[in-house]
Amino acid sequence: MTKLDHLRNRDAVLRMSESEAEERASVVDPDDERMIINMGPQHPSTHGVLRVTLELQGETVLRSKPIIGYLHTGMEKTAEDLTFLQGPTNVTRMDYASPLFTELTFSLAVEALLEIELPDRATWIRMLMCELNRMSSHLLFLATNGMDLGAVGMMIYGWREREEILRFFEKVTGLRMNHNYIRPGGVAVDLPDGWRQDVERILEILPERLEQFDVLMTGQPIWRERTQGIGIITTDEALALGATGPVLRSTGFAWDLRRAMPYLAYDQVEFDIVVGTYGDTFDRYAIRLNEIRESMRIVEQCLELMPEGPYRVEDRKVTPPPRARINESMEALIHHFKIFTEGFKVPPGEVYTAVESPRGELGCYLVSDGGPTPQRMHIRAPSFANLQTLPHMMHGGLLADAIAVISSIDPIMGEVDR
Amino acid sequence: MSESPPPVDDTTETVKKLYDVAVTESKGQTVLHPSRDSYHDLIQLLVGEGYDVCVDLCGADHLGNATRVLPMTIEPERFELIVNLLDVHTPRRLRIRVQVPESDPVVTTISDVHPGAEAMERETNDMFGVCFQGHPDPTPILLPDGWEGHPLRKDYAMGRIPVQFKTVEGR
Numbered sequence: 001m002t003k004l005d006h007l008r009n010r011d012a013v014l015r016m017s018e019s020e021a022e023e024r025a026s027v028v029d030p031d032d033e034r035m036i037i038n039m040g041p042q043h044p045s046t047h048g049v050l051r052v053t054l055e056l057q058g059e060t061v062l063r064s065k066p067i068i069g070y071l072h073t074g075m076e077k078t079a080e081d082l083t084f085l086q087g088p089t090n091v092t093r094m095d096y097a098s099p100l101f102t103e104l105t106f107s108l109a110v111e112a113l114l115e116i117e118l119p120d121r122a123t124w125i126r127m128l129m130c131e132l133n134r135m136s137s138h139l140l141f142l143a144t145n146g147m148d149l150g151a152v153g154m155m156i157y158g159w160r161e162r163e164e165i166l167r168f169f170e171k172v173t174g175l176r177m178n179h180n181y182i183r184p185g186g187v188a189v190d191l192p193d194g195w196r197q198d199v200e201r202i203l204e205i206l207p208e209r210l211e212q213f214d215v216l217m218t219g220q221p222i223w224r225e226r227t228q229g230i231g232i233i234t235t236d237e238a239l240a241l242g243a244t245g246p247v248l249r250s251t252g253f254a255w256d257l258r259r260a261m262p263y264l265a266y267d268q269v270e271f272d273i274v275v276g277t278y279g280d281t282f283d284r285y286a287i288r289l290n291e292i293r294e295s296m297r298i299v300e301q302c303l304e305l306m307p308e309g310p311y312r313v314e315d316r317k318v319t320p321p322p323r324a325r326i327n328e329s330m331e332a333l334i335h336h337f338k339i340f341t342e343g344f345k346v347p348p349g350e351v352y353t354a355v356e357s358p359r360g361e362l363g364c365y366l367v368s369d370g371g372p373t374p375q376r377m378h379i380r381a382p383s384f385a386n387l388q389t390l391p392h393m394m395h396g397g398l399l400a401d402a403i404a405v406i407s408s409i410d411p412i413m414g415e416v417d418r
Numbered sequence: 419m420s421e422s423p424p425p426v427d428d429t430t431e432t433v434k435k436l437y438d439v440a441v442t443e444s445k446g447q448t449v450l451h452p453s454r455d456s457y458h459d460l461i462q463l464l465v466g467e468g469y470d471v472c473v474d475l476c477g478a479d480h481l482g483n484a485t486r487v488l489p490m491t492i493e494p495e496r497f498e499l500i501v502n503l504l505d506v507h508t509p510r511r512l513r514i515r516v517q518v519p520e521s522d523p524v525v526t527t528i529s530d531v532h533p534g535a536e537a538m539e540r541e542t543n544d545m546f547g548v549c550f551q552g553h554p555d556p557t558p559i560l561l562p563d564g565w566e567g568h569p570l571r572k573d574y575a576m577g578r579i580p581v582q583f584k585t586v587e588g589r
Contacts, residue, residue: 007533015555018563069560076545077569081576112445239471239506242534253506260509348485351445352474352502352513363474365500369485380474380502388537417560 007237012395014055014063021053021065033057039402041070047144048413050406052390059398064391068384071417079377083343084110087377089180091364094379095415096177098137100130101357102364102379102415103182108263108353109366110184113346116315120265120307122186127264128302129172129181130355131295132202136165137358138288138295141410142213145285148407149226154217161209168198185319186312199303203296210292218286227282231393231405234279241392242385245360246291247409250276250283257356269301281401281408288358288410318344343372359383359410381415440489449513451492457516458526461501465531469503469512472532475539476500477518477546481572488517496520497546501528501535518548527553545570 014036016024025036040051049070055063079090091106092099104126111118143158166176171192173179181188217223233243235251248255256273258266274290276283312319320339321332338344346368354363360382367376386409393405439460440451452460461472478498480486488494495517503512518525527550529536539550540559547568550556558565567574 004533013555017557069558069562072560074569077574077576115445240533242472242532242538244473255506260506261511348487349444350449352447352511354473361473361504363502365474365476365502367478367483369483375480375483376478378474378476378478378500380476384537384541385473385534388534 004236004240007240007392010392010395012063012391014053014065014391016065018053018067034062041067047406047411050387050411050413050416052402052406054394054399054402056399059400061394061397061399061402064394064402066387066390068387068413068416071413073418075418076377076379080374083372084184084346084374085339085343087374088183089178091377091379092178092180093414094381094418095357095359095362095383095412097140097412098133098358099178100126100133100182101355101362103180104130105353105355105357105362105364105379106366106377107182107184108355109351109364110346112351112353113349113366113368114184114318115347116185116313116318118186118313119310121190121309122311122313123264124302124306125187125191125311126182127266127269128191128199128299128306129169129187130264131298131302132165132168132199134295134358135206135292135299136162136169138292139165141288141358142217142285145407145410146217148403149223151217151223154213157209157213157216161206164202164205168195168202171195171198183312183319185315186310190311196303199299203300203303206292206296210289213289218289224282227285227404227408228280229278230281230397230401231408232278232280233389233393237392238279238389241388243360243389245356245358245382245386246284246287247360247386247389249274249287251279252277257354257361261354263353263355268305269298271295271298281404284408284410291358345370345372346374354380357382359412359415360386379415379418381418383409383411383413383416387411387416440491442487442489444513447511447513449515451489451515451517454516454518454525457499457514458528458531460514461503461528462531464503464512468505468507471504471506472501472528472535472538473504473511474500474502475528475535475542477542477548477570479546479570479572492517497523497548499525499542499548523548524551525549526551529553544568547571 021036034055034057036055038053041049051067053065054061075090082090087106088103091102094102139158139162143155146154170176173181235253238248238251252275254273254275259273271294274287276287316335320336325332326336348368348370350367352365354361362382363380365378366374369375394402442449481496497518499516499518501514539553542548544558544561545568
């Protein structure tokens with residue numbers, strides 16, 4: 001256990017209740033130079049409603065504690081009330097920057113319990129959409145990360161590029177966010193006419209823009225000064241704290257579920273895992289920037305290899321019949337009615353599925369009791385686990401760097417609090 | 419679909435021998451069913467076997483669930499603690515399910531072995547009222563301080579807190 005001793009002895013986590021912290025903050029001891037202050041939840045750099053209690057000595061952060069729960073809306077409880085078909089509408093609202101991934105992990109869990117085999121086209125559509133979503137999520141990160149560190153120009157460019165992808169999502173799913181597109185049994189609708197041209201256009205404009213970002217941010221001395229050597233974490237610490245995704249990869253540990261435990265058709269496409277060296281804020285930034293390039297490679301292969309065929313399983317007990325069939329077939333009408341009123345029943349059992357979301361391992365633990373609603377649905381949110389690395393990254397650093405560190409974790413509070 | 423180790427590999431064999439833990443399989447994923455007393459030691463032992471990441475820890479309330487399948491030797495209880503372990507060196511997963519009785523919902527913490535389980539145990543405590551003995555910071559995490567009840571318990575009804583609607587003047 002020597003690996004963990006360092007983590008424990010560091011004393012980076014402020015372990016006290018809110019009332020205790022308040023009490024400590026009000027007592028003024030002239031000999032004690034430490035003080036407890038509160039950052040957030042309304043601070044603009046806290047990605048929504050993250051609140052951090054900090055123990056400071058001058059400008060140095062000693063101990064800290066992320067206080068979460070401000071966005072807690074009981075989504076796991078809600079999930080127990082929704083049928084398996086309605087489930088994706090609920091889970092998609094958790095990670096609102098990459099909603100397709102939560103839909104995917106939930107759908108994979110339901111399909112594992114149903115033991116149904118997906119048609120190829122459904123798998124590849126899912127992969128295409130997820131990789132585009134990874135790009136839009138990372139672009140959002142570049143935008144907010146730039147904004148947090150004072151590169152406001154980057155914010156505008158990041159949002160602009162993300163919008164290109166969201167426009168494609170709107171065309172396919174009807175919505176810019178919270179798509180409810182990936183559903184148990186496949187996807188909601190087939191790709192629309194002209195999707196190929198739209199994706200090709202995105203692939204055409206992005207590389208040039210990414211190079212502009214390199215000029216604007218990566219090579220810029222001020223940016224490097226601000227991010228290099230800040231918020232360092234080692235591989236052992238990241239693993240012990242359950243951190244995954246870019247936080248873990250920034251330490252130089254090449255762990256990516258798409259490669260390690262391939263789901264969908266990731267074993268049929270070529271891509272590289274981007275890793276860092278120092279585990280600092282700059283590495284986490286550079287990883288996400290380059291992951292956009294890797295995702296573009298996967299999207300290109302999706303364009304090439306996209307098979308023809310049905311976009312969802314043809315099992316009428318799971319997916320509704322085509323609209324045209326309802327007019328002519330009584331049976332189709334009954335199936336349609338049954339699916340949308342009482343939902344389909346899922347055999348009893350329990351399963352855990354995991355996918356690599358832009359933030360790390362996104363898992364779904366699903367228990368069915370044989371009815372149309374889950375007995376228990378738990379989402380393993382990568383941001384929730386990654387936030388635990390925050391006190392360790394901030395320990396001993398400056399208060400101004402705390403902003404850079406929070407931003408580099410890229411937490412989405414909707415999925416942290418669920 | 420996440421890949422999982424073959425039903426019986428070296429690890430499960432070792433575990434079986436050492437702790438006499440029941441092993442089942444669910445949709446191709448290996449599940450261990452240790453008793454509450456041997457749970458902490460088992461987690462510790464599995465670190466040595468390579469399962470050094472505690473990727474997820476959550477609770478479940480099986481009140482009224484008659485369809486649950488458990489090994490013969492395991493007495494079903496109302497609550498369950500589910501731990502998903504990950505071996506990042508040879509990619510494989512392992513799930514651990516511990517039965518937690520309603521009358522005494524206390525389990526030993528594993529945050530001394532896996533510091534990452536700390537927040538997850540706090541969440542489980544919030545949601546199910548399962549206490550973790552030896553936890554370094556047993557404060558609420560998702561719920562406000564002083565919240566009464568445990569929302570994810572099956573007998574905690576949805577909508578039990580009335581929402582106040584305001585009437586519009588002049589109608």
